[in-house]
Amino acid sequence: MIELDDVLEARERVQKTARRTPLEHSYTYSSMTGADVHLKLENFQRTGAFKIRGATNRIATLSAEQKDAGVVTASAGNHAQGVALAATRAGVDAKIVMPEHAPIAKVKATRSYGAEVVLSGRDYDAAADRAHEIEREEDRTYVHAFDDEMVMAGQGTIGLEILEDCPNVDTVVVPIGGGGLISGIATAIKEQKPDTRVIGVQAEGASSAKESLERGERVTLEGVETIADGIATRTIGERTFEHIREYVDEIVTVSDPETAMTIVHLLERSKTVVEGAGAVPLAAVLFEKFDFDEDETIVTALCGGNIDLNTLTNVIVRGLVETGRYLKIRTVLTDRPGALEDLLEIFTAHRANIYAIHHDRTSRDVNMSDTEVEIELEMRGPDHVEAFLADMREAGYDVDVLA
Structure with a gap:
């Protein structure tokens, strides 16, 4: 403790x-x-x-022999950057194992601070297993991301x-x-x-x-x-x-x-x-x-x-989406002139701002006399979304909420 x-x-x-x-x-x-x-x-x-705080403190307390041998660690990203910078400032060689799917920005940043990055494993724990192998193989000091006094x-x-x-x-x-x-x-x-x-x-x-x-x-x-x-x-x-x-x-x-x-x-x-x-x-x-x-x-x-x-x-x-400010819907229109205009009257009445419309006559999910429409909308909140969808359904449209 x-x-x-x-x-x-x-x-x-x-x-x-x-x-x-x-x-x-x-x-x-x-x-x-x-x-x-x-x-x-x-x-x-x-x-x-x-993470730079803990990494700096740990590396500052290494012996001269440990500093000469270098350090190794595993991290999803933030500890990696902390160890990389702390080691570079202390003149210590650092090797960092990060999960294969670690965020690209964190991988690039870790390398920019002077450490060698090894990508291995699907998550932190798998990366840690590889880091411990390197610890044994190269006699480096393992700088744990959290379980270290x-x-x-x-x-x-x-x-x-x-x-x-x-x-x-x-x-x-x-x-x-x-x-x-x-x-x-x-x-x-x-x-x-x-x-x-x-x-x-x-x-x-x-x-x-x-x-x-x-x-x-x-x-x-x-x-x-x-x-x-x-x-x-x-x-x-x-x-x-x-x-x-x-x-x-x-x-x-x-x-x-x-x-x-x-x-x-x-x-x-x-x-x-x-x-x-x-x-x-x-x-x-x-x-x-x-x-x-x-x-x-x-x-x-x-x-x-x-x-x-x-x-x-x-x-x-x-x-x-969670705050009711973005809505993506799908509905089906009869494939005739003016059908989209009729739909857009509901949008205008509710002052729903359109980001994008995708109009697909070739979809296999609808009758040949119909067309499928996907629409992305800017909304003003959950109440706005609820009222808008209610009016669309009342007007006879079958609406699927996609997002």
């Missing part, structure tokens, strides 16, 4: 490389929830995520900053993948302000920490499925599990649609880009996944902003 002194010592090493990130009060989310919501903007950190202590420096910038905080909400971040933050928070709650958040499709806490033993999932790739781990660490049991008050989960909507909220309302893992703490607050009082001071740790642009595009569309 790490202690507060470990975190305080880590700060002396970490501050030479990592930035002290802002903690901002959000009028928008405070108004939406009734709580006093603050955002710890760790997505503004060097390399775009908190010095890594946890480095991440805990975020907790020190939260208490310094918001000493009256009641609840700190932190994402959980393998548990290193929340272990460090919870240690720093609870050993200075024991009455402050620490809430962990996982994706529904990667909920090993929640299940482990409920069962009282570490659980390994058969697989994970979530847009929050930064916390897509099948199990938590042995060391982190002990810290979670000791210091974390509750663990909740959020769905991918809720995460997507939160990413869109942050883009639109706060002008802030976060990845899925960075959005889940705020999603837990916005969708009331745990109980909190009116005016309760809540800090959400937005842990990273390294989202792949293709993923971001999909997330934005999904978020717009």
Whole structure:
């Protein structure tokens, strides 16, 4: 178990490389929830995520012999970049194993920081198996993404900053993948302000920490499925599990649609880009996944902003669908002049803005006298969508909602 002194010592090493990130009060989310919501903007950190803190602390504590032999690690992306930059700054050779389907942006960024990247395995755990093989073959030091005392202590420096910038905080909400971040933050928070709650958040499709806490033993999932790739781990660490049991008050989960909507909220309302893992703490607050009082001071740790642009595009569309601002429908018209114009009168009446129309006379799914139409629309919210679809069906159109 790490202690507060470990975190305080880590700060002396970490501050030479990592930035002290802002903690901002959000009028928008405070108004939406009734709580006093603050955002710890760790997505503004060097390399775009908190991982540089733990990696810097771990590499700074290596022996001279270990530094000469080099380091190896496995990561879905953020830890990879943190280790790559920390190792380069310390003059240490680094080899990083990343899952085969790791986001392209994270792979390119890791290479740009000076590390050699090896793509192997379908997820973090499979990549870790290959990294441990390299550890044995090349006598490198393995820098664990989360289950390492010095890594946890480095991440805990975020907790020190939260208490310094918001000493009256009641609840700190932190994402959980393998548990290193929340272990460090919870240690720093609870050993200075024991009455402050620490809430962990996982994706529904990667909920090993929640299940482990409920069962009282570490659980390994058969697989994970979530847009929050930064916390897509099948199990938590042995060391982190002990810290979670000791210091974390509750663990909740959020769905991918809720995460997507939160990413869109942050883009639109706060002008802030976060990845899925960075959005889940705020999603837990916005969708009331745990109980909190009116005016309760809540800090959400937005842990990273390294989202792949293709993923971001999909997330934005999904978020717009979930909030009733994007609608894709399919219907069938009689293949005659004026049929499309009749349909468009309903659109005009509802002031539904058309993005695109695809008109297909050759579809095998309709009669030869008919034509299939797919239409993408900008809408103004769930009530607008509901009223629009009701009028279309009342007018006799058979409508399939595609998105």
